[in-house]
Structure formats: structure tokens, C-alpha cells
Amino acid sequence: MKSTGRTTGHAKTAAGRKATEMEPDIGQVVTLEPLDEPTRRYRSRVADRDASALYLDIPLDEAEGRLVHHWPRGLRLTVTWVDASGGVFRFPTTVLGFARRGIPLLKVALPEAGTVQRTQRRQHLRVPALMPLALELGDGRRFVLRTHDVSAGGLSFPLPPGLMLARGDRLQVYVALQFRNGAVEPLSAEAEVVRLWEEGGDPVRRFASVKFLGLRPRDEARLVRFAFDRQIFLREKGLLDEPRP
Structure with missing residues (x-):
């Protein structure tokens, strides 16, 4: 059989079989x-x-x-x-x-x-995840901490002492996506602070949420795959009943 090259969701294969949107295309x-x-x-x-x-x-x-x-x-x-x-x-x-x-x-x-x-894809499905995270601010300062949750649209993290952010601040994030099988995939992106909040306790914990800017489609696909993989892991451990919107 001779390859016909990449097909679309409804293209016919060399054997005349109609490929459907529920099957992977050539090149996928x-x-x-x-x-x-x-x-x-x-x-x-x-x-x-x-x-x-x-x-x-x-x-x-x-x-x-x-x-x-x-x-x-x-x-x-x-x-x-x-x-x-x-x-x-x-x-x-x-x-x-x-x-x-x-x-x-x-x-x-x-x-x-x-x-x-x-x-079904939910808009920016978030999953809890503690993973290594590095931040680089506009003034050149760098911080190493851990994520709080991650989605295809952004992530959140606890703010360490000495790190003050405001909504609209832009920064560079570097995160290591950790999969169930032990594989680690580094990802970097520009991000913007969209939310700041606190959680009660002694002491009070401060958090920030950022959204990714100009994320490449392949990186977004990797984040979707990570969120899906993480969801399976949490459900297997009995730690997640329903995905978080």
C-alpha cells in the first residue's frame, strides 16, 4: 500500500475507506x-x-x-x-x-x-498539581517555587515572602510537566497575572493565577494532554471525583 500523505477528517484513504473525525489522521x-x-x-x-x-x-x-x-x-x-x-x-x-x-x-x-x-474540552480545565516552577519577572528577579494547579490556559502558584505581584504584571514562567509514567516535559511561556487571592490560616497563604500569552498550539496540546493524564492519576488515587472547571 502506498501512503497517500496526510488526510483530513473526511478524506478517503488509499484503500477507499473514509476516514472519520473519530480516528487519527495520517501524521497525527x-x-x-x-x-x-x-x-x-x-x-x-x-x-x-x-x-x-x-x-x-x-x-x-x-x-x-x-x-x-x-x-x-x-x-x-x-x-x-x-x-x-x-x-x-x-x-x-x-x-x-x-x-x-x-x-x-x-x-x-x-x-x-x-x-x-x-x-469534551472544557475551557481551561484546571487540575491540582505540585510541580517545579520558575518565574522570571520584568526586572530580572527570579523565583523558584511550585505550582498549585495547571490548565491549558494558565496556572496558579503560592506567593513566597518578598514576591509582590499586581494584576496585569507580565512574567516568564518555566514549568516541568510531570506525567504518570515519569516522563518530564519542560515548557516555557510568557504569562500575565489575572488574579490574586488569599486563603485563611496561620499564617495566611497568598496565591496568584496567571494566563499564558501567545501559547503555541503544540504547547497548548501538551498542556491538554497533561491535564487529561493528571485527571486520570488523581481519580486512580481517589483524589478527584469531577474535573474542575
Whole structure:
């Protein structure tokens, strides 16, 4: 089968099969999670497809940073991807073996009817997360602290003594996104302070919320993927019943 190049949500494949919006396009980056090892994550890309299967680049182990060539036939996986609007899609599949299209590709079954789950995108879904965070202010001062929660639109953090901010202040943020499988993805962005508040106690704790400015689509997609991953982690631990709007 000869690759037809990248398709759109309703383009026809080389085999004449109509691709749907509920299936990943050619060129789409996907994440693979073996059902018997849910903490392991592998990144790949859809290289080709036909009437019954997707053909994926050899997956990369996100934790170890190496390509993994051993994928037993019949292994059950969950495939996840994030579309351009930030919607998160998942479906179960099975490894069908390998195929060669100039290079070896992993062959997995297309989703059966009704098995693709879509997580409706909420505007800036926030999830609690304590992760390393560095701030650089306009006057050059830098602070290292931890996040309070994170979303695709921004984040919040506790204000340490000596750090005074005002609404409208702009700063540079550097955060390390930590995934369930141990992978860490650094992200940097310009941000603007949009909210300041306090929580009672002794002593009173001060917090700031910032929104990202000019975030690149690929970074927003990474943040959506992180929020989705974090949501699963918190639910598995019994720490989150419903996503926070």
C-alpha cells in the first residue's frame, strides 16, 4: 500500500475507506498505553492506514527515551491523541504485527464502531498539581517555587515572602510537566497575572493565577494532554471525583 500523505477528517484513504473525525489522521502524533502496563507510555505517529489498520512509526518509550521494537501480536493497547482544538480521544486496539512501507511500521487495528471516547474540552480545565516552577519577572528577579494547579490556559502558584505581584504584571514562567509514567516535559511561556487571592490560616497563604500569552498550539496540546493524564492519576488515587472547571 502506498501512503497517500496526510488526510483530513473526511478524506478517503488509499484503500477507499473514509476516514472519520473519530480516528487519527495520517501524521497525527499518538500515545500508546499497554493495558497490562498502564503506567507505561509510548509516543508514535500515524504513518499510513488502510481499511482495517493503522500503521505507526516504531514507538518511543517516553520514560527511557528509546525506540521499542518488541510488540507481541495480540497485545492490547489504548491509543490516545489530542486534536487541533484540544479534544482528547481514546480507543482500545490490538497489535496486528509489523509491516514494511520502506521502513518497519507497527500495525494496529482501527477502532471498532462506538469504541472511541472523546473527552469534551472544557475551557481551561484546571487540575491540582505540585510541580517545579520558575518565574522570571520584568526586572530580572527570579523565583523558584511550585505550582498549585495547571490548565491549558494558565496556572496558579503560592506567593513566597518578598514576591509582590499586581494584576496585569507580565512574567516568564518555566514549568516541568510531570506525567504518570515519569516522563518530564519542560515548557516555557510568557504569562500575565489575572488574579490574586488569599486563603485563611496561620499564617495566611497568598496565591496568584496567571494566563499564558501567545501559547503555541503544540504547547497548548501538551498542556491538554497533561491535564487529561493528571485527571486520570488523581481519580486512580481517589483524589478527584469531577474535573474542575
